[in-house]
Each structure stands twice: as structure tokens, then as C-alpha cells.
Amino acid sequence: MSAGPSPSTSGAATTDVPAAAKVFALVGNPNCGKTTIFNALTGLRQKVGNYPGVTVERKEGTAFGQHGENFRLIDLPGAYSLSARSPDEAVLRDVLLGRRADTPKPDAVICVVDASNPERNLYLATQILELGIPTIIALNMIDVAESRDVVLDAKVLAAKLDAPVIPMQANARVGLIELKMAMTRDDLSASTYRTTIPSELEAALIKHVPALEKWDGETRRSHKWEALYLLGEHDPAHSGLSESERTRYRDARRKLEEGFSGWEETLVATRYDSIHAICKEAITHPHSDQPTLTDRLDSFLLHRFWGWATLLTVMTVLFSLIFSYADMPMGWIESGFEALSGWVRTVMPPGDLRDLITDGVIAGVGGVVIFLPQILILFFFIGLMEDTGYMARIAFIMDRLMSKVGLNGKSFIPLLSSYACAVPGIMAARTIESPKDRLITILVAPLTSCSARLPVYLLMIATLVPSEKVPVLTKVSFMLGLYVLGTLGVFVFAWLFNRFLLRGKSTPMILELPSYKAPTFKAILLHMWERTRIFIRRAGTIILGISILLWFLATYPKHESDDTGTQIEHSFAGRMGKTIEPAIRPLGYNWEMGVSLIASFAAREVFVSAMSVIYNVEDTGDEDLQPLRQRLLAANHHDGRPVFTPLVCLSVMVFYVFAMQCMSTVAVVKRETNSWRWPLFQFVYMTATAYLAALAVYQIGSRLGY
Ligand code: GDP
Ligand code: MG
Numbered sequence: 001m002s003a004g005p006s007p008s009t010s011g012a013a014t015t016d017v018p019a020a021a022k023v024f025a026l027v028g029n030p031n032c033g034k035t036t037i038f039n040a041l042t043g044l045r046q047k048v049g050n051y052p053g054v055t056v057e058r059k060e061g062t063a064f065g066q067h068g069e070n071f072r073l074i075d076l077p078g079a080y081s082l083s084a085r086s087p088d089e090a091v092l093r094d095v096l097l098g099r100r101a102d103t104p105k106p107d108a109v110i111c112v113v114d115a116s117n118p119e120r121n122l123y124l125a126t127q128i129l130e131l132g133i134p135t136i137i138a139l140n141m142i143d144v145a146e147s148r149d150v151v152l153d154a155k156v157l158a159a160k161l162d163a164p165v166i167p168m169q170a171n172a173r174v175g176l177i178e179l180k181m182a183m184t185r186d187d188l189s190a191s192t193y194r195t196t197i198p199s200e201l202e203a204a205l206i207k208h209v210p211a212l213e214k215w216d217g218e219t220r221r222s223h224k225w226e227a228l229y230l231l232g233e234h235d236p237a238h239s240g241l242s243e244s245e246r247t248r249y250r251d252a253r254r255k256l257e258e259g260f261s262g263w264e265e266t267l268v269a270t271r272y273d274s275i276h277a278i279c280k281e282a283i284t285h286p287h288s289d290q291p292t293l294t295d296r297l298d299s300f301l302l303h304r305f306w307g308w309a310t311l312l313t314v315m316t317v318l319f320s321l322i323f324s325y326a327d328m329p330m331g332w333i334e335s336g337f338e339a340l341s342g343w344v345r346t347v348m349p350p351g352d353l354r355d356l357i358t359d360g361v362i363a364g365v366g367g368v369v370i371f372l373p374q375i376l377i378l379f380f381f382i383g384l385m386e387d388t389g390y391m392a393r394i395a396f397i398m399d400r401l402m403s404k405v406g407l408n409g410k411s412f413i414p415l416l417s418s419y420a421c422a423v424p425g426i427m428a429a430r431t432i433e434s435p436k437d438r439l440i441t442i443l444v445a446p447l448t449s450c451s452a453r454l455p456v457y458l459l460m461i462a463t464l465v466p467s468e469k470v471p472v473l474t475k476v477s478f479m480l481g482l483y484v485l486g487t488l489g490v491f492v493f494a495w496l497f498n499r500f501l502l503r504g505k506s507t508p509m510i511l512e513l514p515s516y517k518a519p520t521f522k523a524i525l526l527h528m529w530e531r532t533r534i535f536i537r538r539a540g541t542i543i544l545g546i547s548i549l550l551w552f553l554a555t556y557p558k559h560e561s562d563d564t565g566t567q568i569e570h571s572f573a574g575r576m577g578k579t580i581e582p583a584i585r586p587l588g589y590n591w592e593m594g595v596s597l598i599a600s601f602a603a604r605e606v607f608v609s610a611m612s613v614i615y616n617v618e619d620t621g622d623e624d625l626q627p628l629r630q631r632l633l634a635a636n637h638h639d640g641r642p643v644f645t646p647l648v649c650l651s652v653m654v655f656y657v658f659a660m661q662c663m664s665t666v667a668v669v670k671r672e673t674n675s676w677r678w679p680l681f682q683f684v685y686m687t688a689t690a691y692l693a694a695l696a697v698y699q700i701g702s703r704l705g706y
Pocket of ligand 1: 028029030031032033034035036037078140141142143144168169170171172387517
């Protein structure tokens with residue numbers, strides 16, 4: 001779907017806690033279970049995603065300690081370090097340093113560490129400890145660690161890090177009480193853990209970084225570390241620093257680079273060395289070295305051949321279910337709207353108002369709402385794939401292709417979520433550090449077949465292969481073809497932009513593969529419910545509005561004629577359609593489709609509702625609402641030829657694969673790129689591609705005699 005906020009913004013935070021309540025911040029790597037712990041502590045509802053980068057906004061809630069004490073809890077963006085290479089990391093660092101006006105400086109931190117991936121997670125954890133804020137380490141995912149045969153000894157870890165370490169399995173609420181008890185403790189103090197910096201580097205730091213003069217001074221032990229993380233900042237766009245601070249740090253960095261080249265790499269290596277040493281003592285391997293279930297599944301699902309074969313099978317099953325299981329609920333919705341329309345006809349006198357309700361409102365909204373069952377099936381599957389960990393595998397095998405066009409796996413996560421809706425997908429691109437990769441990802445994201453295209457595809461496929469006798473697989477292969485075409489578009493344009501438009505190097509990234517797990521149906525149902533709400537809200541707002549508007553445009557001005565075709569052709573909509581008809585005739589479209597096409601610049605599904613309104617207004621008979629596809633099948637040109645030949649249906653579908661028909665996407669791209677330049681560029685390149693591709697389909701198809 002292409003509008004609405006990201007699904008995770010639903011549960012508004014309740015903050016009716018006295019201002020004096022202690023503020024805890026939840027921090028950790030992406031995907032380590034922060035949101036799960038946040039939900040368990042606050043009881044707030046929120047989407048639980050399954051790969052890095054889902055949590056981009058700040059969330060706040062109220063938590064209760066073991067004895068009913070009030071706490072304020074802030075869920076901070078996931079990050080791998082404090083060196084602020086991405087906006088997310090900058091937000092995290094600035095909140096922890098108390099440098100953001102919109103968020104209180106936390107009194108204490110709950111640092112979530114994924115126990116199944118200790119070395120990478122401890123990187124951030126040790127940085128946090130050095131900031132001098134009292135910190136509790138929530139050692140989460142101990143079940144996964146156990147299954148991977150890496151078990152961390154919490155006692156050893158606590159001694160090494162000088163902080164309480166609480167073993168947890170957050171999704172099963174294991175360790176929650178212990179965590180609450182730790183939060184309640186009033187002797188929670190800052191850790192004394194500090195990474196030992198090599199003396200040569202330390203000397204260079206003191207010499208070149210003015211802010212470090214008070215090195216570990218009496219005032220605040222954390223001073224030096226604060227300065228270090230501020231020094232690591234590269235991109236002023238993410239900065240929470242003031243102009244003068246930024247200049248000071250930039251100068252310091254330059255001098256330092258001259259005085260000790262490679263200082264940053266040395267620091268990173270030093271930190272990893274200390275973490276290695278800790279892990280060596282804290283990690284035990286209780287089991288033998290048998291491959292885990294995840295390993296065995298992955299050797300198949302990530303296989304060069306079987307991986308793709310599985311993906312194709314999964315998609316085929318998904319689309320088959322969409323085509324075969326949605327019929328019945330669709331029939332119910334259809335007869336519901338028919339009955340409603342029939343009822344309106346019996347209780348209201350004939351006239352424009354009645355026509356507005358039946359031909360405008362009911363036909364328009366009903367035409368789109370009927371696709372709800374399919375959309376629900378789609379989101380059930382997306383949720384299932386996310387929650388079991390399979391989605392991350394899709395990203396992994398796609399990553400091999402992505403690297404060929406100059407993008408990396410990190411781009412693929414936003415792109416994958418764009419298959420649901422480009423809007424949250426584009427927002428998720430914030431997690432991409434390289435500005436070039438981020439922009440390319442944003443530019444190609446709307447080419448993925450989002451769920452708003454589903455109604456258009458489904459209507460056209462139903463018109464294209466109307467017979468019940470045609471095997472479901474035929475319809476499925478059309479659907480697969482459309483998804484593949486959109487995906488190819490992503491690759492081709494990413495390659496083109498990478499090659500000709502934007503220069504710069506991509507940062508490689510290692511895609512993290514979570515272990516497989518049994519899905520939590522509650523999370524999936526919640527996810528489906530969010531999408532249903534967004535879908536219905538769109539039907540009740542944008543689609544309703546445009547349907548009413550279109551009804552007026554198609555009904556007025558009234559024309560003195562008995563011939564109804566003439567009446568609608570003289571209406572505002574008719575004249576509009578006639579005006580643009582020359583431009584779309586080469587694609588095989590009539591003026592009715594032209595009007596719908598223009599209306600659907602607001603949102604892709606509007607094409608369906610607009611067709612429904614226009615064909616209902618055009619039909620003056622007082623008969624009941626008819627399924628739209630039957631009307632389309634019956635539509636003829638003036639000379640009696642059918643309008644919706646298979647070729648025209650194909651041409652429409654291909655148009656919608658590429659077209660940028662979504663106001664919300666334009667708005668979010670404007671916001672994320674901070675200019676009109678890129679959304680305009682995107683609009684132009686996508687619309688031009690859509691037009692040319694649809695033109696090619698129709699013209700070549702006609703020449704070939706279809
Ligand atoms: P966040 O990105 O840090 O907010 O991580 P989430 O809270 O969204 O968790 C990511 C995934 O890990 C979700 O599917 C959770 O259900 C799951 N999860 C969280 N804690 C645990 C745990 O202790 N064990 C296991 N097996 N899964 C967990
Ligand atoms: Mg989260």
C-alpha cells in the first residue's frame with residue numbers, strides 16, 4: 001500500500017507519569033529484541049518486525065517496577081555503534097549525551113545484547129558503559145544462543161563489564177521480573193569499564209583534540225569518551241552538534257589524522273580486541289559442534305539453485321492462495337455492496353442524490369474494498385515470512401544480484417518492505433549510511449509492486465482471463481510476471497543510476513541472518529489488522545473523495561439528450577477524457593480509462609474505483625450494482641469492438657508496474673530527500689517508462705496480430 005504512516009506508529013505513547021519519574025532508555029543493535037522488551041515492560045502495542053532497521057522512531061511509554069514504581073521508558077533506534085554514521089546512530093548518541101531538546105537525558109540505560117551474537121553486540125554495549133550512565137545489560141535471546149551453542153556466563157560478563165547482566169528470553173517473558181528488580185535497585189551506578197587505548201594513540205588524542213584536555217579529569221569520568229564519539233562524526237547532516245563544535249571537531253579530526261593516521265581503525269580494532277578477551281572468558285560451548293537446524297535449513301534455502309526454486313514456489317503458492325481462497329469472502333463483500341445499493345434504491349426517490357450514493361459512493365468505494373480479502377492474504381504471508389526469518393533469506397539471495405548492480409543488502413531491506421508499501425520502505429532507507437546508496441534505493445523503491453497495485457492487477461487479470469475454467473496457474477503466472485517485471489525495473493534502474501547519475505562508493509555490509517523461529521500469530525494478526533485499517537482508511541478518505549468528485553464531473557453539466565453515451569461524453573469528465581484521448585489512444589485506452597488514469601495519480605487503487613464510478617454513471621439503467629469486471633467485459637467502442645481486449649489489459653498492467661501513481665510516495669520522497677528535485681525526477685522517469693512500456697506492449701502486440 002502506498003499511503004499511511006509506517007505500521008509501527010500506531011500505539012501512541014502514554015506519558016502521564018510524574019516528570020520526576022526515572023527515565024530509562026532502551027538501546028541495542030537492530031533486531032536484538034528492544035521492542036519486545038519495551039512492549040513487555042510497558043504493555044504498549046507496537047509492530048514487532050524481524051530485520052534491522054524497523055525501529056526508526058522514538059517510542060516512549062510507562063513502565064512499572066517490581067513494587068509498582070513508575071518509570072519512563074524510551075525505545076531508541078537500533079544502532080551498531082555510537083560513531084553516528086547514520087541518522088539513527090546520531091539520534092541515539094545525542095539522546096544519550098543529553099544533546100536533544102526533545103528528549104530528556106536518560107537517568108539509566110537498559111542495553112539489550114543479543115546473546116547469540118555477542119561480539120558485535122558488545123561493541124555498542126561497551127561504548128555505552130563508557131558514557132558513565134548507570135546501565136543494565138539485558139542479555140537477550142539466550143534461547144537462540146543456546147541453540148547455536150554459544151552460551152555466555154552472565155556472572156563472568158557482569159564482573160568484566162562492572163554492570164548487572166540479566167539473562168533474558170524476551171519473547172517468552174523470561175527474565176522480565178529480574179529486569180524489573182534491577183531497574184528498581186537504587187544502588188544502580190555507572191560502570192567503571194573502559195577500553196584501554198594504546199598509549200601512543202592516547203598521547204595523540206590528548207595533543208590534537210582540545211576537548212580532551214581535561215582527559216579523565218576530576219569533573220566527569222566520561223568526558224573523554226563523549227569527546228571521542230563526537231570526534232567520530234563524519235556527516236554533518238546527522239549532527240546534533242552546534243556549528244562551532246562541529247568546526248572544532250572537524251579541525252581536531254584533521255590534525256589527528258595527520259598526527260596518527262588510521263587512528264579510527266586503531267580504536268575500532270582495540271575495542272574489538274578487548275571484547276574478544278572478554279568473550280573468550282565468558283563464552284562456553286556446552287554442546288558438541290553439530291550443525292543447528294538453522295544451518296541445515298540455510299544450506300538448502302540459500303542454495304544457489306534451490307534457494308531460488310524455493311522462492312519461486314513460495315510466491316506461486318502465495319498467489320494461488322490469493323486467487324483461489326479469496327473468492328468466497330469477495331463474493332460476500334460484493335453482495336453486501338449490491339444489497340446496500342439495492343436498499344438505497346428502494347428507500348430513496350430517484351434523482352441525482354440517489355445516483356450520487358449508488359453510482360458514486362457505493363460503486364467507487366465498493367469497487368476497491370472488494371479486494372480486501374486478497375490484501376489480507378498477502379499480508380498474512382508477508383507477516384509469516386518476516387516472523388519466521390525467511391524474509392531475511394530472501395534479502396540474502398537477492399543481495400547477490402544487488403551487488404551486481406552496485407547496491408548492497410542494506411538497500412534490500414527497504415526495498416523488500418516496499419513490496420507492501422513504498423512509504424515505510426523509503427523511510428527505512430534511513431538506515432543506509434552511504435548517501436548515494438540511500439538515494440538510489442529511494443529512487444527505485446516505488447518500482448516494487450506494492451499492495452496498492454494489487455486491485456488494478458487483480459481487476460485486469462479477472463478481465464483478461466474471465467473464465468472460471470482457466471486453471472489458477474495461468475492467473476498466477478500473470479501475477480508472477482508482473483512482480484518479476486517490477487523487480488527487474490528495480491535492478492535496471494538501480495544499475496543505470498549507479499552508472500550514470502550518482503557517483504560514489506558503496507559501503508559493503510554483512511547481512512545478518514536471524515535464526516529461524518516458529519511464527520507468533522499474534523504479531524502477524526496485529527500486522528494484518530494495521531494494514532486493514534490503513535486500507536479501509538484510504539477507502540473512506542481518498543477513494544471516497546475522488547469517487548464523489550468523479551461522479552460530479554461525470555454527471556454535470558447535464559446534456560439535453562436521451563442518448564446516455566452522449567450525456568456522459570459531454571460532462572466535465574467526458575470532455576477531460578476526450579482531451580487526453582489522443583495521448584492514450586496509442587496505448588489502446590479509451591477516454592474512460594484516461595479519466596481513471598488521471599484520477600489515479602492520487603493513488604493507484606483509484607483507477608479501479610474511478611472505472612467503477614464512470615461505468616456506473618454511464619449505465620443509466622436502474623439495475624443493481626454489477627461486478628466491475630462484468631461491465632468491463634461488456635464495454636464496447638462505438639464501432640462495436642470490445643474495449644478490454646487481452647492486449648489492453650496487459651498494457652494497463654504494464655503501465656501500473658512502472659507508473660509513479662501515488663501522492664504519499666511523492667510526499668515522503670520530498671521529505672526524505674529534502675528537496676523537490678528528486679521526487680520530480682522520480683515522477684518523470686517512472687511515468688515516462690510506464691508510458692513507453694505500455695505503448696510498446698500495445699503496439700508490438702497489435703502488429704503481431706493479437
Ligand atoms: P528490535 O529491532 O531490537 O526492536 O527487536 P524486536 O523486539 O523487534 O525483536 C526482533 C525479533 O526477535 C522479533 O521477532 C521478536 O519476537 C524476537 N525476539 C525477541 N526476543 C527474543 C528472544 O529472547 N528469543 C527469541 N528466540 N526471539 C526473540
Ligand atoms: Mg524495534
